[in-house]
Amino acid sequence: MKSAKWENIFKGWNRTESETVLTLKQVPIFRDFSDKDFSEVEKLIHHRNYSTGDFIFKNRAPGEGMYIIMHGAVKITIGTRAKDENILAELGEGDFFGELALFDDEPRSANAIATKDSELLGLFEQDLFTLQERNPVLGLKILLNLGRVLGDRLRGTNNLLIQTQVEKSE
Amino acid sequence: MNTPKNYFQLIYRIIIGLIAIWFLSIIWPYISNVVLMLVFAFLFTTVLLSSVDALERKIGSRGLSVLAVVIILLGSIGTFIGSFISQMSQQAIEFSNRIDKDTLTQEFKTLGEKFTSSMPEFLQNMQPSDGNTAGKLSEIINSVVGSLASMAGAIGNFFFIAAMVFIFTIILLAEYHGFRKSLVNAIPNKYFEVGIKLIYNIEKSVSSYLRGQFLSAASVAAMSVTGLLLLNFFGANLTLTVFIGIIAGLANLIPLIGPFVGMVPAILIAFMNNIGNDVAMAHQLFGVVPSPFYLLDIVLMFLIVQQIEGNLITPALVGKSVGLHPMIVMIALLIGGTILGPLGMLFAVPATGVMKVVLQEISFVRKNAHLL
Secondary structure, three states: OOOOOHHHOOOOOOOOOOOHHHHHHOOOOHHHOOHHHHHHHHHEEEEEOOOOOOEOOOOOOOOOOEEEEEOOOOOEOOOOOOOOOOEEEEOOOOOEEOHHHOOOOOOOEEEEEEEOEEEEEEEEHHHHHHHHHHHHHHHHHHHHHHHHHHHHHHHHHHHHHHHHHHHOOO | OOOOHHHHHHHHHHHHHHHHHHHHHHHHHHHHHHHHHHHHHHHHHHHHHHHHHHHHHHHHHHHHHHHHHHHHHHHHHHHHHHHHHHHHHHHHHHHHOOHHHHHHHHHHHHHHHHHHHHHHHHHHHHHOOOHHHHHHHHHHHHHHHHHHHHHHOOOOOOOHHHHHHHHHHHHHHHHHHHHHHHHHHOOOOHHHHHHHHHHHHHHHHHHHHHHHHEEEEEEHHHHHHHHHHHHHHOOOOOOOHHHHHHHHHHHHHOOOHHHHHHHHHHHHHHHHHOOOOOOHHHHHOOEEEEEEHHHHHHHHHHHHHHHHHHHHHHHHOOOOOOOOOHHHHHHHHHHHHHHHHHHHHHHHHHHHHHHHHHHHEEEEEHHHHHEE
């Protein structure tokens, strides 16, 4: 028979992975993280819910951090919603966006709009600074992984540019 | 076209604001103590939070970490107060053994005569002719002792407040991150990122102010101890130097009046230790200015310490931790002092720093409202 008293005392000893950690595990920024690292990051993460059509952030708005899609879907656009909307990307569960705001104080370069009712995880510049102070090794791990992700994206952009130039010249 | 609507909105907001102020003024007397306790608890939490977090990472239990930090803190405070009281009482017993009431009155009389004789002639003529300085000094001391008795009630109240602050601090330390997350969760999506930035900036402003204050208090304590030992080297015969230094450092936390409060224990000890000592009585600062019982030496030493702390150490260690103009600091101190006395002075600067951060963010939101 289970005793609530003993379960309370030993709660966390046999803890199963939370949904948040399962989502974080899909994100390359948290590659090679131990369970302890994930529980540290989980403390910093903020859960936010958005309804379909809600702006998560607007183009040129001051940016504070990145978001990871736990449930739902988000589109990244430039232009206004009504007329000249240009969709740059459509993101689903496990995808992330807005990570540039972790590195600079520049305003957002696009809109992010929820296309379904969504639950997002937010990791912010200030939280990263706090983590850097509290656990520098973990902070460095995140920054290195972020660097890798940005490098991959830059490489992808370069390839696209080269491809476009090749197509133009043909 | 929007003007009438804006006027209505403005009038509506002013009325709501006035009602809020009126309501606050009505309930303030009932909640002021609780607010004060919460503010104290928040400040203590800010100071202790990093230690609790660090310990939690090591041992993996928040509750045990809070317990360990609280026990260490209480132990240190208890040890300090206990040994201070025991040394002080020992000092007082020695003093009372050495001096009886008549001798004390005689000493005051001699001191009064020495002061009078060291004054220029025109000032000596302005002294009252009854020569009863000793009696007046004794009266003052008696009235001080009398008012000490009336402080007993206040001490009881102090212990109640201290216990409540202690309990609030433990709860805040244990649940700080949970409270913070709940606060963040309550922010509407539209203002989410701005709200997070605001909370972070407030925390940063308060913690950098506190860190600065503790560093400057520690430096004042260290320099005061060094200065007192130096005075002892020249024969000042001061005891309890470490305690006097720590008290001076702590008193330094209260701006403007604190540094002067810090001098008082040193002056009292100098007086108690040197009474009846003719050499100390005839001591002259730099061999020129009469400084009985090394009193002027002590004052000069503390003034030097404060100048070093204020002009060299604080700017170097702390910088502009809160980033307030000195004029604003003075006004804040006056307002804080008027509302809450010395406690108000203690909180005036960080509270103004927090208000500055909030106003900056409000102005930022107003400018960028179309982007949120």
